[in-house]
Amino acid sequence: MNDIDRKALADKAKLKLNSFQELFKNLRKLKGKELDNAFMYTHDNVFEKTDCLQCGNCCQVGTPVFSEKDVERAAKRLKMKPGDFTHAWLFTDSDGDKVLKSTPCPFLGEDNYCSIYEDRPEDCRNFPHTRRKPMLPRLNVVLANTAVCPAAMKILEIMQTEYRT
Numbered sequence: 001m002n003d004i005d006r007k008a009l010a011d012k013a014k015l016k017l018n019s020f021q022e023l024f025k026n027l028r029k030l031k032g033k034e035l036d037n038a039f040m041y042t043h044d045n046v047f048e049k050t051d052c053l054q055c056g057n058c059c060q061v062g063t064p065v066f067s068e069k070d071v072e073r074a075a076k077r078l079k080m081k082p083g084d085f086t087h088a089w090l091f092t093d094s095d096g097d098k099v100l101k102s103t104p105c106p107f108l109g110e111d112n113y114c115s116i117y118e119d120r121p122e123d124c125r126n127f128p129h130t131r132r133k134p135m136l137p138r139l140n141v142v143l144a145n146t147a148v149c150p151a152a153m154k155i156l157e158i159m160q161t162e163y164r165t
């Protein structure tokens with residue numbers, strides 16, 4: 001994804017904000033399991049046709065939250081002490097979360113491959129949080145991710161066609 005596409009996606013997310021909030025009103029009427037299944041089905045369909053290696057936007061502009069376990073795992077992979085890993089790349093934000101000091105992520109290669117892929121943080125594994133259980137408390141996270149992730153945008157657009165009023 002180039003810079004122009006990135007801006008276009010962020011602009012589109014702003015334009016779609018109200019209509020996605022309308023969608024969420026309908027989605028909140030679904031039973032928990034029904035909602036989870038609707039997201040799971042749409043997520044799987046969209047990601048079947050999505051090549052993240054052609055995008056990499058989440059790793060370019062965002063930062064995962066690193067849990068203690070994430071730090072330990074990534075540091076071990078890099079043969080570092082967790083404290084040194086934290087000192088080199090992370091800081092604690094205003095929410096008390098450990099996040100990257102800078103973006104793009106230092107573990108992102110030019111080919112969009114993640115150099116610590118097998119030991120990447122849980123947050124990276126779950127991004128854009130469209131296949132979680134339960135989905136209900138995560139709707140606003142997904143909404144925010146539409147500004148960054150074309151797949152999250154597509155998932156909500158498809159759901160709009162199925163759950164419109």
Ligand code: SF4
Pocket residue numbers: 058059063064105106107108109113114115116117120121124
């Ligand atoms: S750790 Fe890997 S998957 Fe996570 S943001 Fe960095 S490059 Fe992307």
Ligand code: SF4
Pocket residue numbers: 050051052053055056057058059127128148149150151152
């Ligand atoms: S998860 Fe979304 S933003 Fe990240 S690389 Fe895949 S399509 Fe792009």
